[in-house]
Amino acid sequence: MKCFRANPRTAGILERLAHPSTRATISDICELTGTAGLSLGVIHGGEVIHQSHFGYRDVDKKVGPNANSTYHVGSMSKAMVAASFASLVHKGKLSWSTPLKELVPEYADPATVTRLAELKSEANIEDLLAMRTGLPTANGLWVQQCQQLLVPKTETARIFGLLEPQHKFRLKMSYCNWSYALAGEILERLAGSSLEQSTKGLRYDRLGLGTTTFGDPAEDNHVTAYMTLTDRSPLAVPCPPLRSGRLLAAAGAAESSLTDLLTYYKALLKAAADQKESGKTETEGSPFFDVQYLWGPRAVINEHSHYGLGWVVTELPGQGGLVGVNSYESPRGLPTIAKGIPEPVQLVYHNGAMAGALSAVYLLPETQTGIVVLSNTFALCDAPDWIAQFLVEASQNARTHHVNTRKILAEERTLGAKPRELSKYVGRYYNSIGNFYLDVxxxxxxxxxxxxQGYPFVHYDLSHYHYDVFAGDCDRDAETRRTIYPQWSPNFHRISSHQLQISLCKRLFKVCYRGYVAVGLLTGGARIFDGYSASEK
Incomplete structure (x- = not known):
């Protein structure tokens, strides 16, 4: 643990952070969730006042993490990409309202078909960064098992155009990593360099960051990636596959250390305060531009929270973690943070989650406070999020979702309903533009x-469920051993790799659930896969 000498303003918070009960609570959260290794740091009054490290960056070697250990930060990458666009807007390379059809060649082509018509008309870069297109998550189109990327980067615009809206355009925030995948490719074109080089040139080099990268990190002092089995033991898994030059890099490829991120967020908080006071969009010597715009209400999440550009913004008392694993993993719902405070306080935050990594950053701009929590484990729940909230005020955890999912699936099964001959389901089934397929x-x-996609190790073994529906077993440990990103919602399980439902419909191999006709494995509940067999292609 490393602490810093505090001025009188920070003495109280430093005393609470250094109290043995604080470390004991964080250790308990790590133990209960099965988190292998974790690093955290706290900024207050614009200064770094506390750092702590827990567990191991390499369990087998019993080597602990330190302030310079490099972690995957997942979707915390999104705010970094949005800030890079703010730099380009400041330089006049584009505006927030520049239409995508001027930035994406595919959307200027009359021959390109998009299910969201606005992609070829009024949709702009802000719509991508605010994730307000209404398009679905569709994570199964880029990764399913074993950290194998499923499609090449060149297919990004076509796949994004293939997704069918699940909400009206600009109605609300609809989390979609493909939005940032496309934004990253636009950033590369505008900057004239790779995502790694463009982000470094726009910001990282100016802050003197030594470990932060969207590319290949240094192997020395890099954390090992783990997922947690139900007995809370860590299982080493391949590192997350996102990198500059590959598919979806802008959505979650960043890796960094606690030292770098504390430097980064300290500079961001300083720029935000200066720009709010001055009314300007830049701060002398800072790589951050128009921070108040990045934190502004760009898309509704719920009545209390909105999504800016790469950030969730709300007020305390209120809920955090709305874009993290705990938002759908917690059986009792999310806690209210900071009950009883005398007046509302702005909270700006984001979570990061990938198979093998969880992270969180929580900022309280009014007091120049920042909390950064990094872990090398996709644990039984999102420990970094709970710890970040605990360091604001509260913590919780949950562990019994798969048991509940199995119970629901058993209750909804129609016994005695027989399938067709198995040979009737056999074939290769493509999506409507022919760049994604399933072999049965x-x-x-x-x-x-x-x-x-022809990857023999990315497969699902299915047994008959009822009628023309087949199911894969819902076993968290079995999924963890194949590096499958866990999902606990029963509805998601019924149409995902955790609980596939496959129906024969007009000779098309599809997944059906409550009115959706979709490959739920690929969508999480939105219709994006109009399959047809090889003989029909």
Missing amino acids: AVHGDNGLRMTT
Whole structure:
């Protein structure tokens, strides 16, 4: 643990952070969630006042993390990309309202078909960064198992155009990593360099950051990635696959250390305060531009929170973690942070989550306070988020979701409803633009195996559920051993790799649930896969 000498303003918070009960609570959260290694730091009054480290960056070697250990930060990358766009807007390279059709060649092509018509008309870069297009998450189109990227980067614009809206355009925030995938490619074109070089040139070099990268990190002092089994033991898994030059890098490829991130967020808080006071969009010597715009209400999340550009913004008392794992993982819902404070306080935050990593950053601009929590484990719940909230005020955890999901699936099954002959389901099934396919074959005596994009290790073994519906078992540990990103919502399980429902419909291999006709494995509930067999192509 490393602490810093505090001025009188920070003495109280420093005393609370250094209290043995604080470290004990954080250690308990790590133990209960099965978090292998974790680093945290606190900024207050614009100064770094506290750092602590827990567990191991490498469990087998019993080596702990330190302030310079490099972690995957997942979707905390989004705010970094949005800030890079703010730099380009400041330089006049584009405006927030520049239409995508002027930035994406595919959307200027009359032959390109998009399910969201606005992509070829009024949609702009701000719509991407605020994730307010109404398009679905569709994470299964880029990764499913074993950290294998499923499509090349060149397909980004076409796949994004293929997604079918689940909400009206600009109605609300609809979390979609593909929005940032496309934004990253636009950033590369405008900056004339790779995502790694463009982000470094726009900001990182000016802050003197030594470990932060969207590219290949240094192997020395890099954390090992883990996922947690239900007995709370860590299982080493391949590192997250996102990198500059690959698919979806702008959505979550950044890696950094506690030292770098504390420097980064300290500079961001300082620029935000200066620009708010001056009314200007720049701060002398700072790489951050128009921070108040980045934190402004660009898309509604709920009545209390909005999404800016790469950030969630709300007021305390209120809920955090709305874009993190705990938002859907917690059976009792999210806690209210900072109950009883005398007046509302602005909270700006974001979570990061990938198979093998969880992270969180919480900022309280009014007091120049920042909390950064990094871990190398996709644990039984989102420990960095709970710890960040605990360091603001509160913490919780949950562990029993898969048991509940199995119970619901069993209750909703229609017994005695028989399938067709298994051979009727066999074939290769493409999406409507031919850049994504599923192979279905008979497997064993009474089952099917569905393989994605020709990767033999990315497959799902299915047994009959009812009627024309087949199901894969919902076993968290089995999924963890194949590096499958966990999902606990019963509805998601029914249409995802955790609980596939496959139906024969007009000779098309599809997944059906409550009116949706979709490959839920790819969508989480929105229709984006109009399959057809190879013989029909």
